[in-house]
Amino acid sequence: METERFIGVDLAWAHSGTRPKLNETGVAAIDRQGVVVDCGWTRGIEETTAWITRTAVAGSALVFVDAPLIVDNPAGQRSCEREVGQRYGRWKVSANSTNQNSPRLAGVLLRKALEESGWVYDDGRDEPPTSGRAMSECYPYTTLVGAHELGYDQERPTYKRRPARVPTAQWRAVRARECDRLIERMAGLATADPPLQLASHAVSRRLLAEPSPQGAADYKHREDLLDALLCAWTAALWSRHGLERCQVLGANTPAPAGHAATIIAPARPEQRRPRF
Known part of the structure; x- marks a missing residue:
């Protein structure tokens, strides 16, 4: 049996605050053919949990979340976050530090809410x-x-x-152009293995038809959806190719609760953890 639906969540890490509205979370779901079956935005843990559960109605599903799901370190940085910098630093990629004193732990709340609905956390150590x-x-x-x-x-x-x-005065224009280039490259995933067909849903299709906005709020709205689609495609890549195309950061750290805090990351050969 193969997983039938891949869901990506670009979670707003803050789950409370003084704003009248919670920050948006980008959400996207694709099937095994790369068709975007649904995508958009939610606000708050309850609405996001409901969207995930509703979207995963058909068969088995795999959710990839861009937010810390397991945080068992009292201070400092999680091992999986350190490994991001160690493996991908050459490409100017690093991760923020998360611990039990961090103020923004919405990912932990989302994990618990999904577990209450019958979902299980999978750290990737068993493929x-x-x-x-x-x-x-x-x-x-x-x-x-x-x-x-x-x-x-x-x-x-x-x-x-x-x-x-990049000078501050030029940043918004530069950022919008770079986002458009990224969308063009993501459109090329339509023929990849696994595929991602941005044009298959009305909401994601607008990414192809409309230039990226420069206004901060409108741009963040678009960025959240892009990242959700990337998360969904990463889930499909992991399901399709496993350790052949991905590595599990943090896999060797102690797991007192039985599940390690890990990040499942696509990896080129030169980005992989050295084998001893």
Whole structure:
């Protein structure tokens, strides 16, 4: 039996605050043919959990979340986060530090909410699940530089963080152009293995038809959806090719609760953990 649906969640890490509305979470789901069966945005853990459960109605499903799902370190940085910098630093990719004192742990709350609905956390150490409803953690930046199909051979695209070489006054225009280039490359995944067909859904199709906006709120709206689609495709890549195309960061760390805090990351040969 093969997993039938792959869901990506670019989770808003903050789950409370003084704003009248919670930050948006990007969500996307694709099937084994790369068809986008649904995508869009949610707000808050409850709405996101409901969307995931509703979208995974058909058969087995795998959810990849861009947010820390297991946080068992009292301080410092999780091992999987350190390994991001160790394996992908040459491509200018690193990860923020997360621990039990971190203020933004919505991923932990999402994991618990999904577990209450019958989902299971999978740390990837036993390779991809083939049945049931499972969730794992991913990081889209590692997909961008670790999947050769996207062509970021030298460094990550500058569609998020401003490089020092780009003047602040030019940043929004540069960022929008870089985002458009990324969308073009993602459109090329239509013929990849596994595929991602951006044009197959009305919402994701607009990414191809409309130029990236420069306004901060509108741009973030688009970026969240892009990252969700990348998460969904990463889940499909992991399910289809397993350790042949991906590595499990943090796999060798102690797991007191039985599950390790890991990040499943696409990897080129030169990005892989050395074998001893």
